[in-house]
Amino acid sequence: xxxxxCMPYVLRQVARHRIRSALTVLGVAIAMFLFTxxxxxxEGVTEATAATANDTTLVVYREDRYCPATSRLPQDYQRRIxxxxxxxxxxxxxxxxxxxxxxxxxxxxxxxxxxxxxxxxGDEIELIAGSIEDWRRRTDAALVGETLAxxxxxxxxxxxxxxxxTAYVAGIIRxxxxxxxxVAYTALEFVQLAHRDELGVxxxxxxxxxxxxxxxxxAEDIDxxxxxxxxxxATFSEKAFIGRLADDIIELVGFARWxxxxxxxxxxxxxxxxxxxxxxxxxxxxAVLQTLGFSGRLVSALIIAxxxxxxxxxxxxxxxxxxxxxxxxxxxxxxxGTSIPIVAGPGLLAWGLLVCGGxxxxxxxxxxxxxxxxxxxxxxxxx
Amino acid sequence: xxxxxxxxxLTREYRKADTVIRPLDELDLxxxxxxxxxxxxxxxxxKTTLLNLIAGIDSPTRGQLLVEGADIGALGRxxxxxxxxxHVGYIFQLYNLVPALTAYENVExxxxxxxxxxxxxxxxxxxxxxxxxxADRKDHFPRQLSGGQEQRVAIARAIVTDPAIxxxxxxxxxxxxxxxxxxxxLLQQLNRELGKTIIMVTHDPAATAYAARTLHLDKGRxxxxxxxxxxxxxxxxxx
Numbered sequence: 219x220x221x222x223x224c225m226p227y228v229l230r231q232v233a234r235h236r237i238r239s240a241l242t243v244l245g246v247a248i249a250m251f252l253f254t255x256x257x258x259x260x261e262g263v264t265e266a267t268a269a270t271a272n273d274t275t276l277v278v279y280r281e282d283r284y285c286p287a288t289s290r291l292p293q294d295y296q297r298r299i300x301x302x303x304x305x306x307x308x309x310x311x312x313x314x315x316x317x318x319x320x321x322x323x324x325x326x327x328x329x330x331x332x333x334x335x336x337x338x339x340g341d342e343i344e345l346i347a348g349s350i351e352d353w354r355r356r357t358d359a360a361l362v363g364e365t366l367a368x369x370x371x372x373x374x375x376x377x378x379x380x381x382x383x384t385a386y387v388a389g390i391i392r393x394x395x396x397x398x399x400x401v402a403y404t405a406l407e408f409v410q411l412a413h414r415d416e417l418g419v420x421x422x423x424x425x426x427x428x429x430x431x432x433x434x435x436x437a438e439d440i441d442x443x444x445x446x447x448x449x450x451x452a453t454f455s456e457k458a459f460i461g462r463l464a465d466d467i468i469e470l471v472g473f474a475r476w477x478x479x480x481x482x483x484x485x486x487x488x489x490x491x492x493x494x495x496x497x498x499x500x501x502x503x504x505a506v507l508q509t510l511g512f513s514g515r516l517v518s519a520l521i522i523a524x525x526x527x528x529x530x531x532x533x534x535x536x537x538x539x540x541x542x543x544x545x546x547x548x549x550x551x552x553x554x555g556t557s558i559p560i561v562a563g564p565g566l567l568a569w570g571l572l573v574c575g576g577x578x579x580x581x582x583x584x585x586x587x588x589x590x591x592x593x594x595x596x597x598x599x600x601x
Numbered sequence: 602x603x604x605x606x607x608x609x610x611l612t613r614e615y616r617k618a619d620t621v622i623r624p625l626d627e628l629d630l631x632x633x634x635x636x637x638x639x640x641x642x643x644x645x646x647x648k649t650t651l652l653n654l655i656a657g658i659d660s661p662t663r664g665q666l667l668v669e670g671a672d673i674g675a676l677g678r679x680x681x682x683x684x685x686x687x688h689v690g691y692i693f694q695l696y697n698l699v700p701a702l703t704a705y706e707n708v709e710x711x712x713x714x715x716x717x718x719x720x721x722x723x724x725x726x727x728x729x730x731x732x733x734x735x736a737d738r739k740d741h742f743p744r745q746l747s748g749g750q751e752q753r754v755a756i757a758r759a760i761v762t763d764p765a766i767x768x769x770x771x772x773x774x775x776x777x778x779x780x781x782x783x784x785x786x787l788l789q790q791l792n793r794e795l796g797k798t799i800i801m802v803t804h805d806p807a808a809t810a811y812a813a814r815t816l817h818l819d820k821g822r823x824x825x826x827x828x829x830x831x832x833x834x835x836x837x838x839x840x
Binding site: 220223224226227230231234235502503506507508509510511512513514515516593594595598599 | 649650653656658659678679682683684685686687691693697699700701702706710711713714716758762
């Protein structure tokens with residue numbers, strides 16, 4: 219209770235040592251901005267690649283191929299895949315990307331049979347603007363993921379060019395699947411004809427299975443059917459498929475985790491330095507507080523609280539800025555037609571604040587212990 | 602008159618390298634409630650050590666020290682801190698106000714240790730500032746105050762919790778004569794009007810004129826008791 223009553227003292231110390239507080243908060247904010255950005259990429263990788271019990275989608279790709287341009291499978295594989303026990307639906311897909319390299323701004327066209335697509339995914343898709351009927355009616359119509367639409371400023375009725383294809387925005391869609399956020403769904407034939415004359419050729423098949431327990435067996439059965447075909451297949455769960463194509467990004471993000479930890483260490487060093495200097499300059503002040511009746515524990519708590527306040531201010535600013543930038547820019551790391559979203563939301567902000575609280579506590583521990591355990595009379599004599 | 606402070610064979614020793622330093626050596630002293638006691642003596646005689654022991658910010662090596670019925674040597678650090686907050690107000694030579702806080706906030710500091718409503722706290726702080734005649738400067742920071750004004754704020758901080766004992770370590774040591782006179786007059790009023798027991802260390806013979814009695818220490822022992830008796834009125838003092 220004493221510590222709570224003394225919080226105004228802590229806040230005044232922070233507010234009235236403006237330059238020290240501002241520099242510390244700024245430094246922590248920069249470090250936490252970077253840390254939160256790295257965490258946002260990390261969460262995107264987890265969301266895109268971590269398998270869950272609800273995963274029931276397989277991706278059938280051309281064996282030994284790693285990009286949409288080289289994965290070319292006959293469309294008539296569809297009937298044979300549909301005959302495999304456990305398969306619920308098969309969607310042939312022709313994928314064309316505007317940029318084959320890893321980029322934050324890629325447009326991915328996914329050509330799909332419109333009726334099959336609506337029948338298969340209609341329940342998962344929320345149309346937030348435009349018209350499905352419009353999409354069904356027009357050959358060049360695209361249903362655009364909301365992230366792509368927001369990033370490029372697409373609205374229903376507009377046309378846009380990407381990857382040599384001119385498409386009409388019939389609607390903007392929202393789904394829970396990160397892979398839908400940055401794509402434009404169009405008619406399969408439209409993409410097959412628009413890009414090259416590739417009627418009858420698809421990039422992949424997306425296969426829905428009965429339940430997650432048969433995922434592995436169905437994948438093996440599909441690959442067995444085409445093992446001796448001219449175009450053999452390699453079938454993966456959707457998450458594993460993304461992990462395979464986006465391997466470079468995942469490694470990069472894995473490395474960036476170290477950068478994130480470095481940012482935390484920098485924030486810790488900043489706050490600790492600030493608190494150590496503050497405690498050193500207030501040796502007699504803390505002795506006076508103890509003379510007035512503040513216990514050593516209370517003085518420790520006040521010093522730690524000051525570290526926590528500085529860390530929370532800086533961390534809150536940095537994390538909030540990172541979350542806002544990520545949310546507004548709607549970037550996704552795209553490679554070979556797959557998309558790793560940058561996931562930054564309130565959860566990440568809360569996590570950032572929690573980490574900062576911890577940094578503040580750790581930064582204040584040693585100075586707090588030193589300040590509260592030194593002899594009061596000796597400190598007053600030295601003052 | 603009851604005794605508020607009892608020292609029996611009170612000894613304080615420090616060890617520095619291989620040398621044992623004994624600023625207080627088996628000192629016996631009784632201070633009656635409501636006394637205004639000045640402690641004088643050369644540097645190193647043990648005045649401040651005795652003051653610190655009475656204030657509960659140091660503990661005796663041997664002997665017994667009873668202050669307001671509490672055995673100071675037997676109290677642990679946290680209990681001693683709680684005891685200090687209730688029973689002792691400390692006035693420093695260099696005021697020791699917290700520079701980042703206003704006069705009002707400095708006086709508020711010891712009040713933060715006592716649960717009470719915000720309104721009651723405010724009233725007591727204002728009363729203490731009024732008492733020392735510095736209420737009009739309550740929003741000033743220490744750097745905006747003169748030495749005498751800072752010491753008044755420090756006195757307000759020492760009395761705001763209404764402690765029975767006020768200890769003052771050379772309260773006029775850093776002040777010019779008029780400011781010192783004002784501060785000593787104030788201490789005298791606190792002693793006379795509020796019945797505070799005041800123990801004051803001083804090198805200034807003029808300051809002792811305001812005390813009820815003066816004791817001299819040398820090498821950790823009392824060498825002369827009641828050498829200067831009687832109380833002089835502030836206006837008679839030649840500070």
